[in-house]
Amino acid sequence: MKSRVRLHITRLPLLTWLGLPLLVLYLSVNYFLGESRNPDWVRADLPGNGTLPAEAAIPTPPPLQTTPVPWDRRGIVTIWFDDAWQTQYTISLPIMESFGFRGALAVPTLAINNENYMSWAQVRRMQFKGWEIASHTRNHICESAKFDEKTVDYELNGSYEDLRRQGIRADFFVSPCGIELPGIREIAKQHYLGLRTVEPGFTDLPPKDVYFINGFTLTNESTVGDIRTLLSETKASLKWLNIIFHSIDESGSKYSVTPDTFSAMLEEVRNSGLPVLVPSEVLSRIFK
Numbered sequence: 402m403k404s405r406v407r408l409h410i411t412r413l414p415l416l417t418w419l420g421l422p423l424l425v426l427y428l429s430v431n432y433f434l435g436e437s438r439n440p441d442w443v444r445a446d447l448p449g450n451g452t453l454p455a456e457a458a459i460p461t462p463p464p465l466q467t468t469p470v471p472w473d474r475r476g477i478v479t480i481w482f483d484d485a486w487q488t489q490y491t492i493s494l495p496i497m498e499s500f501g502f503r504g505a506l507a508v509p510t511l512a513i514n515n516e517n518y519m520s521w522a523q524v525r526r527m528q529f530k531g532w533e534i535a536s537h538t539r540n541h542i543c544e545s546a547k548f549d550e551k552t553v554d555y556e557l558n559g560s561y562e563d564l565r566r567q568g569i570r571a572d573f574f575v576s577p578c579g580i581e582l583p584g585i586r587e588i589a590k591q592h593y594l595g596l597r598t599v600e601p602g603f604t605d606l607p608p609k610d611v612y613f614i615n616g617f618t619l620t621n622e623s624t625v626g627d628i629r630t631l632l633s634e635t636k637a638s639l640k641w642l643n644i645i646f647h648s649i650d651e652s653g654s655k656y657s658v659t660p661d662t663f664s665a666m667l668e669e670v671r672n673s674g675l676p677v678l679v680p681s682e683v684l685s686r687i688f689k
């Protein structure tokens with residue numbers, strides 16, 4: 402008995418030493434075979450054997466489908482969500498849907514996929530649901546001193562291109578922090594149908610300048626009563642009310658609104674009976 406046990410003890414390490422080189426050999430052969438073969442998911446019938454099309458070949462997504470309804474000469478409300486916060490997808494979107502509202506989302510393209518911000522899939526999903534996706538530059542720079550001619554091009558044209566490559570059509574531009582730059586409107590006109598600022602005020606219908614759309618930014622101090630006042634002024638003046646939300650959460654930070662207040666504000670919007678439209682719909686109704 403003693404000798405058999407010893408035999409097992411001495412043979413086991415030998416087998417282990419043989420097994421390791423065999424495993425390495427097996428993996429190497431598989432690796433090189435794999436390298437020389439197309440992976441299964443590459444479709445041979447695609448041009449370029451499944452490689453992505455050249456950048457220039459990426460088609461520009463079609464404009465938002467809007468129902469051409471004539472403007473009945475009433476005031477109009479547009480609900481904006483700036484900066485693509487994650488809570489705008491997880492909290493605002495379902496609440497907006499419960500009221501049957503669609504909104505406009507202003508996306509700083511380099512924020513996407515970062516912590517607390519939406520993913521590209523979420524932005525595309527909102528577009529699919531009929532939301533208007535607007536460009537909000539790439540880096541959301543708020544200091545005009547940081548913009549030279551090259552930066553303006555990088556931020557405005559670049560963000561349009563980033564969105565386009567993600568299959569997202571951006572017909573509106575939203576300036577970060579409402580920043581005013583020389584030539585910003587001329588560049589915006591190359592790609593966008595309109596530009597929204599954060600300059601408080603109502604916008605005429607039809608707008609005097611579609612590259613200067615006003616908007617009221619809501620903060621943690623905004624009340625349901627403030628919204629009620631804005632809505633009754635919209636009704637009386639027959640103008641366009643753009644209201645701007647940022648994150649919808651309980652953080653209490655300056656530009657946040659709690660989910661309860663947000664719901665109560667939307668309740669006021671619904672009770673006003675005013676049409677809630679996205680910007681492309683507004684322009685298509687006014688100018689058609």
Ligand SMILES: [Zn+2]
Pocket residue numbers: 483484537541577578
């Ligand atoms: Zn912003």
